[in-house]
Amino acid sequence: MTNRSVITGTSRRPEARPTEILGAALELFAEKGFSGTRMEDVAARAGLSKAGVYLYFKDKTALLKALVNEMAGANVSVARGIVEAHQGPVSPLIATILGFLAGQVRHTRFPELIKIVISESRAHPEVGRLYLDAVIGQGLPLFEGLIRRGIASGEFRAVDPGFAARAMIGPMLLAIIWKTVFEPIGADALDTEAFAAQHADIFLKGIQS
Template identity: 45%
Template sequence: MPRAPAKTDSPAPSSARQRRKEARPQELLEAALSLFVEKGFAATRSEEVAAKAGVSKGTLYLYFPSKEELFKAVVREALASKIAEGNSELAKHQGSMADLLTWMLWTWWERLGLTPAGGIHKIMMSEARNFPELAAFYNDEVIEPSCELLAEVVRRGIASGEFREVDPDAAVMVLIGPMLHLVLHEHSIGAAGVTHDHKCTPEQVLSLQLELMFEGLLNRPRNPAPARSPA
């Protein structure tokens, strides 16, 4: 008499559903970021985000009660978390503040300027006036903390004698201006596929920006760091 084939264990449907449920918020955030960057905040509809993530609109609202709250969650995930990482690095850093500034600039460029997350800044630049509550949120969660982080690095460099006596807040504006310009270009004219005659790459621009910044900031000469390519 033939023997019945042995039964193989398979994941319980409830376990698979649980894993899917736990992954859902991240899937919704990724879908929202993609659509916000592509279409802008005002033009993106909640049902589009839900459809892109493969869930119903009602499921989306279980996690994020409004489009505004969804956008805030995207900002916290994509940008505020990187600022928190920078604060953590500052807390444990024991070496040169110039090296730390260099690390921050390149890390933010690679993780923000070269990724969809950088498009959030373009959204705020173009739509903040129509959404003042979101503009205030972005200022509190991104602009002020990032500027304070960089200013603190400059203040520590001044206190140690590594940097000249300069206004830390003004130094931050000088430091981040070119990066913001590059990010806006990447997610506007650059995203449209328009080319121009400038032959330099963003990495060359950032390398020169750091070199020029440290020429005026350092109390002593510093060998220029080699240009880096994105990770």
């Protein structure tokens, strides 16, 4: 979705259009904000008529919801798959998940989506609630479960799973803010994979028995 190709004319396949529309919407939300983007802007960026966009999405909120589900929701699904397939100690699994998230921050447009959610949630609470329910509401219980698993096996100390899960994920939010806010104005680029590996090492040493 995030590497939207430019396809014009009647050669464009109908099944490709939702992906192109979402790519255009993400670009415009990042450039103009949610409030400043019109459906006709998305249509023009995607190379479609306004009516063509409405065939797939009824309004801007539907576009944003689809972006959250396709990008952020997919990340949660991948993380869940990693967890369900893993057997053995939890520590390597936590490092793997953090490495996966770091790769998403560095190599995809996922950080732009998070920036949109952060910047628009005050004026449009439904935007924040959407992400809270679809992503945080799914991801945090998954990570809390990992901490509980490690505590139950004696691998981790008896820490608070809720706080520990938030501490585990918090630096990834910092990486997103760094990439979307500070790097564009001159900050040194952050090696997110190395950052995640360092964080995993510090975090795990802090909670291990």
